[in-house]
Amino acid sequence: MAGDAGRRRNQGGRSSVPEKKPLWRRVVRGLFIWGIALGLLLVTGIGTAVFVTSRSLPSFTQMKSSQAGQMIVVRARDGTEIVSLGPSYGRWLPYENIPRVMKDAMVSVEDRRFRSHIGVDPIGVIRSVMVRIETGYWRQGGSTITQQLARNIFLNNNRTFGRKLREAILALAIETQFSKDEILELYLNKVYFGGGAYGVDAASRKFFGHPGTDLSLSEAAIIAGLVKAPSRYSPTADVEAAVSRGKVVLQVMQANGTITSEEAANVDFDTVKVAKEKGQNSVRYFTDWALPQLDLLLPDNTEPIEVWTTLDIGMQRAATAAIKNNVPGGTQGAMVSLDRDGAVLAMVGGTDYVTSNYNRAVNAVRQPGSAWKLFVYLAALEAGYTPDDRVIDEPVTIDGWSPRNSGGNYAGEIDVRTAFAYSKNTIAAQLGNDVGFGTVASMARRFGITTPVNTLPSMVLGTSEVRLIDMVRAFAAVSAKGTAIEPYGIVKVTTSGGEALYEHPSERGELLVPQYVAAGITDLLQSAVATGTGRAAQIGRPVAGKTGTTSSNKDGWFLGFSSGITTGVWMGRDDARAVPGLQGGRAPARAFASYMRQAVAGRPVEKFDTELKLPEWQLEPDEEFLFGDPDDYYFVDEQGNLIEPGNRSPDSGPGEPPVADRPRPGENGGLVPVEPPPAAGDDFLNRATGKARDPGLRPAQPGGGPGAPANLLPNESDRATGVQP
Secondary structure, X not given: OHHHHHHHHHHHXXXXXXXXXXXXXXXXXXXXXXXXXXXXXXXHHHHHHHHHHHHHOOOHHHHHHOOOOOOEXXXXXXXXXXXXXXXXXXXXXOHHHOOXXXXXXXXXXXXXXXXXXXXXXXXXXXXXXHHHHHHOOOOOOOOOHHHHHXXXXXXXXXXXXXHHHHHHHHHHHHHHHOOHHHHHHHHHHHOEOOOOEEOHHHHHXXXXXXXXXXXXHHHHHHHHHHOOOOOOOOOOOOHHHHHHHHHHHHHHHHHHOOXXXXXXXXXXXXXXXXXXXXOOOOHHHHHHHHHHHHHHHOOOOOOOEEEEEOOOHHHHHHHHHHHHHHOOOOOEEEEEEEOOOOEEEEEEOOOOOOOOOOOOOOOOOEOOHHHHHHHHHHHHHHHOOOOOOEEEEOOOOEOOEOOOXXXXXXOEEEEHHHHHHOOOHHHHHHHHHHHXXXXXXXXXXXXXXXXXXXXXXXXXXXXXXXXXXXXXXXXXXXXXXXXXXXXXXXXXXXXXXXXXXXXXXOOOOOEOOOHHHHHHHHHHHHHHHHOOOOHHHOOOOOOEEEEEEOHHHXXXXXXXXXXXXXXXXXXXXXXXXXXXXXXXXOHHHHHHHHHHHHHOOOOOOOOOOOOOOOOHHHHOOOHHHHHOOHHHOOEEOOOOOEEOOOOOOOOOOOOOOOHHHOOEEOOOOOEEOOOOOOOOOHHHHHHHOOOOOOOOOOOOOHHHOOOOOOOOOHHHHHHHOOOOO
């Protein structure tokens, strides 16, 4: 009995329900189990994909014979072949014939754990992700040499997760089928080094003029450094950049232990001789600009193609000669010429493509000087100025800044046309201050300036750096009567059999400014060439243009148009040093004239449309004209009283209070005040806020003519008279 009672007590003190574990332990345990399951599933899936892929890989011999790259035949606008571009393959170098310094340099700089990973380097991937998190950009790639080989042979360069996943699977498959030596041999014979050169032997012959078997340590370092950015570090484009990158490769090789500090110290890059390219001319400036656009026009095409361009061979020769014959000694020159629809007829990016393939026509940013005044006067004309308006050329100070005219003299009262023709800095400063420097900056943006624009007062004299092609685009828009122009160089792309793959669309650009503004600025530009600073640009037919000269004669510009062709010229030094005697009205204007005489020779003479067909709001900017009959609308008098339609006597003028509300004479000759009109009622407020249509508001006139917009209230008339129609 006592034992039974004890057992019952023991049972009663023990819970029959199993004890629950803490929630966090159950969550962790569940995540752990699911993680293992998903991990196993992922590994199984990747393993299956790698196995299937490895079974379908080509043999080593087949991969050796496959070639990357695309043959491109570039034609001028008349169909003439101007250049044929495509892959250049040297001799295939077996692994044992590739110089050790070349193999060590490539492995050190591209994949230092090449010999130890399985095709994908987890450490490299983690490092790349960490840099992405820290900087917000993908600054370091995690691709191994095997992954790069897989991409070069089987994939494209699209930066998508799907492509990276396929690249990783292919790399793992390649590692299962080929040895490390075979993979490195394939890579070094197929990787792209720039300039159309694929493989070490082709790069060595192109850049140094000898076979890849004879590469020195310094040459190998330069070639290995090209893989990261072939165009940026190309020895034929920028020797200093190539050498600088080569030194980085040497430092990495020393850090990895593939060369000693003594070997690195004994390398003399000054002894490296870069082979000169043959058969290159100024046409390459154009093709270097136009052909990269194929990546956007035909992103997935890898077949041989023919590219029909806008380039005119005769005009290109004339442009090249005009620059070479007029550029001051020791300086560079650039030219861009557009047809009336934006087609690039000629492009010169420097005096010698072989010496320097840097394209100053589209890449260099320099101050435009007084050529920037195009945007100042465009803004002024749009704000209501006309070429005949009188202005005063006198000393002026704006926010502590005091501009001076060239020569230091002042002409006194002159018209806007003369101020522009003789490039008066004080007038440009006054006009910019009047319309607003932000307005001038917005006008520049509207006309296609893509570089940063400051809004300091001195900006009216061209202190913001610009690209030549952008300035030419802006002048071309003026030539097109204020219509936007988009420069283009590719007319169509076809297969080698003639099948059309792309054709440039024929589209009319939007109107940037009213045509009377374009007519006014054309009037000013024509005067600058006829009687002003651009007289050297005269060619015996109407020309409109503007000179530009920066401080200390560092840059000289001339931009203008005639007979539908717009051309811009820049001259200066790459190091931005002063050039004695360089002014926009001298060498650049002469180069413009030399080229344009030939460019327009086969075109009819065209007179400019400079007639100012001003809008009526500018001819009669009064409230009665803008808003119609005063009896048809509400207005507020000088005392702030609301005056309703029709509540005035016939002899009351606009803005005068009605007779009933006027103070009336008192007995002693004084005025007796009257009660103010009642406050606005609900009916008026509903109409004013748009809840009900106000019969006193006039609809907008068709075509942007006179008359206020339909939703414009009378007390907004001050704003209405300050904007374009």
